[in-house]
Amino acid sequence: MSNPASTPAPPNRNSTSDATTTNLGLAKDWSEFCRALERAGEVVLRDAAPDTPLDRAEGFRYLSRLTREMLYSCVDNADPDFPRLHELDLVKIGADNPDNVYLSANIRGDRSYRITGKRGTIAYFSIGSKANRYAKDGTMASTGELTDADLVVEPDGTVEIIASATEQGRNWLPLAPDSTGLVVRQTYLDRSTETPGQWHIERLDAPAGPAPLSPEFLVGALRRAALSVHGTAATFADWTELFMTRPNELPDFGQEMFQRAGGDPEIYYLHGYWTLRPDQAWVIETEVPDCPYWNFQLNNWWMESLDHRRRISVNKHTATLDGGTLTIVVADRDPGVGNWIDTCGHRSGTALLRWLGADAHPIPRCRVVDLDSLARTPSSTGEDR
Incomplete structure (x- = not known):
């Protein structure tokens, strides 16, 4: 007769079944x-x-x-x-x-x-x-x-x-x-x-330690992650399609939409969509309000800022103004006039001008011009758009 103390307990079939499930x-x-x-x-x-x-x-x-x-x-x-x-x-x-x-x-x-x-x-x-x-x-x-x-x-x-x-x-x-x-x-x-x-x-008043990982948490977390990837990408693709209705402009599309998506209430956002041929330049001119900070940046179609190692943005500190007027030139190459912004090989994308803490929010004047003629005659007006 075997010693009961040394006899292994039979497996818990319910636990095994639950684990398998x-x-x-x-x-x-x-x-x-x-x-x-x-x-x-x-x-x-x-x-x-x-x-x-x-x-x-x-x-x-x-x-x-x-x-x-x-x-x-x-x-x-x-x-x-x-x-x-x-x-x-x-x-x-x-x-x-x-x-x-x-x-x-x-x-x-x-x-x-x-x-x-x-x-x-x-x-x-x-x-x-x-x-x-x-x-x-x-x-x-x-x-x-x-x-x-x-x-x-x-x-x-x-x-x-x-x-x-x-x-x-x-x-x-x-x-x-x-x-x-x-x-x-x-x-x-x-x-x-x-x-x-x-x-x-x-x-404040945190518990003693975090709870161990549970299958229920992981399943929910993976679901939220996948939904967030799709939802985020779709949200800003929808924005770009809206901006495409007014190409080569920086209009006020309404601040409520940008605030509902997590924008800073101190910032006034002027988003836009640009499309250019290699021989064209997008010229943006605006007065600059008195404010602690402003910047302009170029983004791809997905609303990602372009490569930070290249000249894809300008701000209050880095810009050169002409009598209080800001001139930005978006082009494949530097024409030698205005504040050049590099398209980084793109033919289209999105852009953003931010005014932070400003009492006034000027809407820029925008036009597309022939790049070579702009370099020859900086005062060229081109065709308004």
């Missing part, structure tokens, strides 16, 4: 995640999108960048009890500003958070709480804002910000029940001399 479900959900990413490719292949090899390659690279970012945000940095401020340095979304250092963190509106750091010497700082619904309806409404104008900096340069539903501390960032994230914007005028701040976030 869970594993099969996870495999199915992973396959659906992959199919959802494949469907996001339809945005790159839509009829209005350019089909040149450069634009098509950038479109699929854009989806890969979105996938990387959404997986990190939805899977690895999704816990609102233990948030991390993450720099968006490898993804370009919605006409990202080449002068900006963007930080983001996932939070919940029914929690309270402390953000600490040093302001640094960078020209502009703002932090906003957002209700991110890109995966659902392409919006990211502001639920609270705190800017330089309101920020209290201690004598030693440190800052403490409390993000909560009820007012706390000297630097309070309001949260709403539907707040899901924080976005920090730090904006350079002069990258060679300015230093951005360093920031940390923690939840």
Whole structure:
């Protein structure tokens, strides 16, 4: 007769069955995640999108960048009890500003958070709480804002910000029940001399430690990531199609749309679509209002800023003005007049002029001219568009 103490217990058939069912479900959900990413490719292949090899390659690279970012945000940095401020340095979304250092963190509106750091010497700082619904309806409404104008900096340069539903501390960032994230914007005028701040976030009254990964969380996170990739890409492709209705202009399409998508309330956005032949230039002229910051930038069709290593933007510090008038020349090559912006081999794309904190918001005068004649006669007027 065997010793009962040494006899192995019979396997728990229910537990084995449950594990098998869970594993099969996870495999199915992973396959659906992959199919959802494949469907996001339809945005790159839509009829209005350019089909040149450069634009098509950038479109699929854009989806890969979105996938990387959404997986990190939805899977690895999704816990609102233990948030991390993450720099968006490898993804370009919605006409990202080449002068900006963007930080983001996932939070919940029914929690309270402390953000600490040093302001640094960078020209502009703002932090906003957002209700991110890109995966659902392409919006990211502001639920609270705190800017330089309101920020209290201690004598030693440190800052403490409390993000909560009820007012706390000297630097309070309001949260709403539907707040899901924080976005920090730090904006350079002069990258060679300015230093951005360093920031940390923690939840007040956080639990002792994070919960272990569960299959249910992972499935939901993968679904949110795939929806966010598709939703983000589709939102800004829709914007570009709108801008295409008024080519080679920088009109006011209405600020509400841009604010609902997560724009800074301090900024007035003038978006546009451009299309040029290699022998043409897009000339933009405008008066410049008195404001802390402005910039102009060129983007591809997907609303990604072009290569920052090339001359694709100009701002209040780097521009040359002529008697208070700003002249920008968008072209394949530098004509030697105005502030040249490089098309980087593109024949079409999008553009953005930002006025930050300005009382007036001039609408630029735009025209397309022959590039060679512009270089010969800087005063050439060309054909108005």
